[in-house]
Amino acid sequence: MTIADDIIALEKDALDRWCAGDPDAFLDLSADDVTYFDPFRETRLDGKAALASLYGELRGKIFAPRHEMIEPKVQVIGDAAVLTFRFVSWNGSEGDRVAWNCTEVYRRAPEGWRIVQTHWSFTGAGLAGGQ
Structure with missing residues (x-):
């Protein structure tokens, strides 16, 4: 397995759990100094404690029984990797179909690869329903 394969597998597992209402896989993958952006927040979140608070509010509220990671690409730069x-998710809590762009920056740590930066944004299709 390559580094890219490892990181994609970690992310897919975390997404599977996220789409079942469980954000803990992402928390487990996050470094203490993680930063986080998404289109529902006006400001960046700084640190794992802040991220845990946000995810605590979302726990059990996000469900997407059908979802897909499309065209993942990993660029490895020393002890960092950008995914x-x-x-795309369907029939989830956000509507019939939701399309996102995601960037995750991972850093190699003694305990394995950890997310240090997350950025989610809607694609041009965004919240287009029924597709």
């Missing part, structure tokens, strides 16, 4: 992909 970019599109993510």
Whole structure:
């Protein structure tokens, strides 16, 4: 397995759990100094404690029984790796179909790869329903 394969597998597992209402896989993957952006927040979140608070509010509220990671790409730069992909979910809590762009920056740590930066945004299709 390559580094890219490892990181994509970690992310897919975390997304599977997220789409079942469980954010803990992402928390487990996050470094203490993680930063986080999404289109529902006006400001960046700084640190794992702040992210845990946000995810605590969302626990059990996000469900997407059908979801797909599209065209994942990992660029490895020394002890860092940048994962970019599109993510689409259907029949979830946000509507019939939601399309996202995601960037995750991972850093190699003694305990394994950890997310140090997350950025989610809607694609041009955004919240287009019924597709």
